[in-house]
Amino acid sequence: MRCSLRTTTAVVLLLGACRAPSNSQTRALAIEPTVPPRQSVTFPDGWRFKAGEKAAFGEHFMIASNQGLASDAGSEVIRAGGNAVDAAVAVGFALAVVYPVAGNIGGGGFMVIRLADGRSATIDYREVAPRAASRNMYLDASGNPTDESIIGYRASGVPGAVAGMAEALSKYGTMSLAQVMAPAIRMARDGFVVDSSLHLGLRSSFGYIGKFDARDIFYNNGEALAPGTVFRQPALARTLQLIAEQGPKAFYRGEVGDSLVAAMTRGGGIITKQDLELYQPLWRTPIKSTYRGYSMFSMPPASSGGIVVTQSLNILEAAADTLPAWGTAAYAHLLGSAFQRAFIDRNSKLGDPAFVNVPLDQLTSKGYARTLAKTIDPNHKTPTPPNGSQIVDGMHTTHYSVVDDQGNAVATTTTLNNGYGSAVYLKNVGFFMNDEMDDFASAPGKPNMFGLVQGEANAIAPGKRMLSAMSPTIVLDPKGELFLVVGGAGGPRIITATSQVILNVIDNRMSLADAMRAPRLHHQALPDTLMVETNGLTSEAEAGLKRIGHAVRYLSGLANVNAVMRVKGGWEGVSEPRVGGTGGTSSR
Ligand code: DON
DSSP states (O other): OOOOOOOOSSSSOEOOOOOTEEEEEEEOOOOOOSSSSOOOOOOTTOOOOOTOOOOOESOOOOOOOHHHHHHHHHHHHTTTTTHHHHHHHHHHHHHHHOTTTTSSSSSEEEEEETTTTTTEEEEEEEEEEOOOOOOTTBBBBOOOOOGGSSGGGOOOOOOOHHHHHHHHHHHHHHSOOHHHHHHHHHHHHHHHOOHHHHHHHHTHHHHHHSTTTHHHHEEEETTOOOOTTEEOOHHHHHHHHHHHHTHHHHHHHHHHHHHHHHHHHHHHOOOHHHHHHOOOEEEEEEEEEEEEEEEEEEETBBBBBHHHHHHHHHHHHHHHHSOOOOOOOHHHHHHHHHHHHHHHHHHHHSSTTTOOOOHHHTOOHHHHHHHHHHTTTTTTTTOOOOOOOOOOOOEEEEEEEEOOOSSSSEEEEEEEEETTTTSSSEETTTEOOGGGGGGGGTTTBBBBBBBBOOOOBBOOTTTTTBBOEEEEEEETTTOOEEEEEOOEEEETTTHHHHHHHHHHHHHOOHHHHHHSSSSEEEEESSSSOOOETTTOOOOHHHHHHHTTTEEEEEEEEEEEEEEEETTEEEEEEEOOGTTTTTTTTTOO
């Protein structure tokens, strides 16, 4: 299925990249890059990846996701004449089958679309709080958050994935749901071969999902499905078939929804039939911004992603015409300080725009960025007030980037929140439910699962969308040609990792392979630490950062990104090297 793969991909192929068949209606890309040539980079000694690796290459189209079989589902649809939106929806449903840790129909997501004819759109299919949700529903008698926003039946928002993908398809796709869902249905019904990534993910999650009905489906006597075995999901196949035949109403008003509500009622959850009936995906105006002459299309709230990526890049653009050399303390300090400032605003001001007044224009303005850039002292870090916020590792959302043979592009990020969501698996209908309620500030001022300390703007209310960090982004080069499709997983680190891949290809002129392999850093205001990847700094840079006053903390991996970039003669795609072969391992 895959072709032209010029990358060394260990154990599991995570990416599908194929030429369209010669008889398909393709427009070979006459466009050549108008961007400067790439430059080589030297990574710090001891860094886990080598610089100079090759990316996958496709002359006509490219799909990068966390699971090769899901990317292949998209390729199949494009080869049959579909466009990038058809393919993205095919990938989304396929991920629900072959990448159950994050791919889903029991969760939600965001999609950014940019068509070759210049139109752009975003669709928000984020979960919403059920009508019976209330501000303090996750607080114990002493006012401390319980784990009910994370695990179990009460942790779920009303899923948006099915409605959102179907709506995107009906507006911008060219095929029927049945056509684009065919690969997913086939893989659920006939099975697919379990890879090491799924096996290891399940093995490490037994203590979590083994508490619920997934125990009987994904484990044999407590042993995770073995790599190499064929895994069939008849209940999920039936659910997908019903959706393919009846449309989203099968999920929101029909048999699937009835089963979901019955399970919720049995387990003490609060999602009702009416919650499902009321669910609506929302088309939103994309955030359009610029960075050093490039244009970006990104996601407005209910995700914070577009605002915070835009604001961070605006601050960097205002701070320096040329960024300090990549890998130096000065570079890391400047990036960390820009992210810190953007997250301070994010954490206090952003929430569902139907409930709070989001100052989007101000936060994304160049003038405001100039004001913030002036507050960065090159020699001293600015403290954020301390608290006990903890950071939890995790990369279990999933992003996929699709570019078709016409130059249409789709960036989609979808999630159950935690790996395997709330751990609640609906065995009659074959899918995991999300634990997206934890993305609200259950207790404003106290950290959530990702250590994010957020305010009233993101407090729980019935029917409200919880604030997200998902950052699907499409970048055009200075001539207005499609350049980069990018996004990732990893909670708040999605924002900083997505920004850094953009900076790496624009400012640092890295190849996409290097841009993805380069060590990442992260700052989210609170906790007030500059997080960096283990061995991701030279000793000189580390010493410099400490002199500037940063509390440097090392983490094993920051985020999980999948990206596509235009190069001479076609497209390069890189799937996250940090999860290659072990993607699915959850360590929170
Ligand atoms: O929407 C969000 O920002 C989160 N629910 C994303 C969660 C995520 O990336 C999981 N991985 N750590």
